[in-house]
Amino acid sequence: MDKSKKYMLAGAILTAAGVSLMTYTANRYTSFKKVVARTIRLEDIASLEITRLSSVPGEQKDIVVTEPEAIKQICDDFADVRLMKSARNVSTDNKYSYYIIIVQADRKQRFDIILKGRQHMIIYDNDMNNPHLKAYKIMGSFHPQALKLAFA
Numbered sequence: 001m002d003k004s005k006k007y008m009l010a011g012a013i014l015t016a017a018g019v020s021l022m023t024y025t026a027n028r029y030t031s032f033k034k035v036v037a038r039t040i041r042l043e044d045i046a047s048l049e050i051t052r053l054s055s056v057p058g059e060q061k062d063i064v065v066t067e068p069e070a071i072k073q074i075c076d077d078f079a080d081v082r083l084m085k086s087a088r089n090v091s092t093d094n095k096y097s098y099y100i101i102i103v104q105a106d107r108k109q110r111f112d113i114i115l116k117g118r119q120h121m122i123i124y125d126n127d128m129n130n131p132h133l134k135a136y137k138i139m140g141s142f143h144p145q146a147l148k149l150a151f152a
Contacts, residue, residue: 029082029083029084029085029139030082030083030084030085030136031080031081031082031083032078032079032080032081032083032121033079033080035083035123035125035134036078036102036111036113036123037075037078037079039110039111039125040102040104040110040111042071042072042075043105044104044105045071045075045102045103045104045105046066046103046104046105046107047064047065047066047071047103048064048065048071048074048100048101048102048103049062049063049064049100049101049103050062050063050064050065050098050099050100050101050147050150050151051098051099051100052096052097052098052151053096053097053098053099054095054096055095055096056095061151063150063151065150070146070150073146073149074144074146074147074150076146077143077144077145077146077147078144081121081138081140081142082138082139082140083121083136083137083138083139084136084137084139085134085135085136085137086120086135086136086137096117097114097115097116097117098113098114098115098144098147099112099113099114099115100112100113100114100115100147101113108126109126110125110126110127111123111124111125111126112124112126115144115147118138118141118142118143119137119138120135120136120137120138121135121136121138122134122135122136123136
């Protein structure tokens with residue numbers, strides 16, 4: 001094999017490896033907006049059923065948020081959250097974990113979101129045709145102030 005064919009072969013291998021790596025990386029990173037917000041419009045949300053679980057056994061509080069402005073504020077906290085696919089078994093780094101059910105105006109329960117501290121989020125999509133669960137690591141800082149205020 002002459003020198004030019006070796007360079008072409010090496011170039012083709014490097015290009016294939018680069019495309020594979022870019023595809024893998026693109027499929028691994030996403031955002032809350034891509035996973036949830038593009039699937040359900042804010043005006044279609046009738047309520048948020050939220051349970052706050054504590055690391056202290058037996059300490060649990062449930063609320064239902066129906067006020068459109070409060071729903072919007074909570075959703076805005078999540079809107080720009082960047083996510084990276086991760087393992088499903090994650091531990092919390094915070095005293096509280098939150099279990100959020102997004103209920104649509106037609107009373108269908110579309111998404112279940114488990115927020116484990118400020119580092120991990122599990123999203124269950126109750127799509128009738130393709131229900132699925134995915135776990136994510138939250139990339140960057142995340143401070144859900146409206147969610148905390150709902151329990152104040």
